[in-house]
Amino acid sequence: MRLHTPLPLHISGAPARPLRDAALVGGGKRAEHYEIAAYTTLVAMANALDRRDAADRLQEILSQEIATDKKLDGLAKQLLPLANRDAED
Numbered sequence: 001m002r003l004h005t006p007l008p009l010h011i012s013g014a015p016a017r018p019l020r021d022a023a024l025v026g027g028g029k030r031a032e033h034y035e036i037a038a039y040t041t042l043v044a045m046a047n048a049l050d051r052r053d054a055a056d057r058l059q060e061i062l063s064q065e066i067a068t069d070k071k072l073d074g075l076a077k078q079l080l081p082l083a084n085r086d087a088e089d
């Protein structure tokens with residue numbers, strides 16, 4: 001099973017830096033969403049097994065993954081207007 005979609009390396013010519021960076025941010029978001037799904041499941045499993053210690057630690061990691069995803073959202077918001085402008089050139 002494939003876990004991620006490849007970055008759009010098929011863009012013709014040398015990609016503009018903001019566009020390439022936006023694509024990398026998209027790749028990072030895919031990884032974060034995968035991790036969020038995994039840790040959400042692990043927290044539920046730890047709770048179902050009444051392993052409060054493990055659930056608390058896993059929840060901390062899940063919160064870090066969510067925070068990273070939000071940081072990537074901020075980067076994307078900065079990069080996408082620049083990438084769009086470069087695409088028009």
Ligand SMILES: [Fe+2]
Pocket residue numbers: 031032035065068
């Ligand atoms: Fe992560």
